[in-house]
Amino acid sequence: MPIWINDPAALKDHLAARPARIGLDTEFIRERTYWPQLALVQISFERPDGTVAILLVDPLVPGMTEALAPMLEDTAILKVMHSPSEDLVTFKQACGVLPEPLFDTQLAAALAGIGNGLGYQKLVEQLTGVTLAKGETRSDWLRRPLSPAQLEYAADDVRHLFEMHDALEGMLAQLGRRGWLEEDAARTVHNARNEAPERWPHLSMRSAQFLDRDAQVRLARLLRWRDVYARETDRPRTWILDNELAVALARTPPADRAALQQQLESHPKAPRKLGDAIWQALTTPVADEADAPFVAADARDKQRLRKLQDAVAARGSELGLPDGLLASRRWLESLLDDGVWPDALAGWRRTILEPVLGPLLNRQG
Numbered sequence: 001m002p003i004w005i006n007d008p009a010a011l012k013d014h015l016a017a018r019p020a021r022i023g024l025d026t027e028f029i030r031e032r033t034y035w036p037q038l039a040l041v042q043i044s045f046e047r048p049d050g051t052v053a054i055l056l057v058d059p060l061v062p063g064m065t066e067a068l069a070p071m072l073e074d075t076a077i078l079k080v081m082h083s084p085s086e087d088l089v090t091f092k093q094a095c096g097v098l099p100e101p102l103f104d105t106q107l108a109a110a111l112a113g114i115g116n117g118l119g120y121q122k123l124v125e126q127l128t129g130v131t132l133a134k135g136e137t138r139s140d141w142l143r144r145p146l147s148p149a150q151l152e153y154a155a156d157d158v159r160h161l162f163e164m165h166d167a168l169e170g171m172l173a174q175l176g177r178r179g180w181l182e183e184d185a186a187r188t189v190h191n192a193r194n195e196a197p198e199r200w201p202h203l204s205m206r207s208a209q210f211l212d213r214d215a216q217v218r219l220a221r222l223l224r225w226r227d228v229y230a231r232e233t234d235r236p237r238t239w240i241l242d243n244e245l246a247v248a249l250a251r252t253p254p255a256d257r258a259a260l261q262q263q264l265e266s267h268p269k270a271p272r273k274l275g276d277a278i279w280q281a282l283t284t285p286v287a288d289e290a291d292a293p294f295v296a297a298d299a300r301d302k303q304r305l306r307k308l309q310d311a312v313a314a315r316g317s318e319l320g321l322p323d324g325l326l327a328s329r330r331w332l333e334s335l336l337d338d339g340v341w342p343d344a345l346a347g348w349r350r351t352i353l354e355p356v357l358g359p360l361l362n363r364q365g
Helices: 008-014 064-073 085-095 105-111 120-128 148-159 161-175 178-193 206-210 213-233 243-251 257-266 272-283 299-319 329-338 348-364
Strands: 003-005 021-029 037-046 052-057 078-081 102-104
Touching: 003 008, 008 052, 008 064, 021 085, 021 148, 021 161, 037 085, 037 148, 037 161, 052 148, 064 085, 078 161, 085 178, 102 105, 102 161, 102 178, 105 120, 105 161, 105 178, 120 161, 161 178, 178 348, 206 243, 213 243, 213 272, 243 257, 243 272, 257 272, 299 329, 299 348, 329 348
Parallel strands: 003 052, 021 078, 078 102
Antiparallel strands: 021 037, 037 052
């Protein structure tokens, strides 16, 4: 039975022995805010007798996030988690620290050749044969008390992490890829620690390729402002300025402030009260916008990108790695843009890919 923890002192007592590893997960709410609201922390750990205990920790209790912090940042304790990127942001926001070192079971499964981006339930079933319920995925985790079904669902999220860790650790050791996982996990923590608004947010919008260069610059200005405002006010980005309106304003900018307000008034999702801020963002150049990359729907660029993608796919197939793990489309686009290997392709990925991509880049340069 999972143990409900609503006293910081009880949490410290349970973890006083400093286990060598813990299973870790969170439940959070992010529907009406920019930052995730930490609602529950699930911790599994091994007792001295070898049995596994599960703690369901209530972070809404005063002092609990402070009590969690020392355990999270204790580098002598391995944190076994599944696809932890959002959990890391949640911990950083709520506790001020990040859990490390990490063993990401989703990433480990990909590196072991099992599959890329496998969900927790599917991986549990594949490695342990256990079928988990999915009924509480959209629960209100901030309500109290939590229902028995919620508690059981939450406990399941850490119940099988050690079994998966043991199985995947063995597979990676056999393949000689344990170092790959450590490198990627450290990068995941680094990215969370240095998380900041994207420098060029327009690159992730497919509609940007249909805008001319000046319009793309205007779109980048608007999206940068939106990101900063969303973080400062803790509101979802699209509540501030939805993508469709941002693209429309960038494509055909209003002639003056009055024309902008008229356009906002006619749009059902427009932030009418933010007209001044939007006008300022739209019309004010930013210092580095001359460096803004241009998203082009160019047939030649697509052909060059396809050659890189094909080479990556062939190399991944040789290594038994699932599609998309070695290099994403966006990473390759960045590599094509300026010829500089992005941080995401550093380390073991560059070692593997440079021999096959280098000749293609030189030929196309």
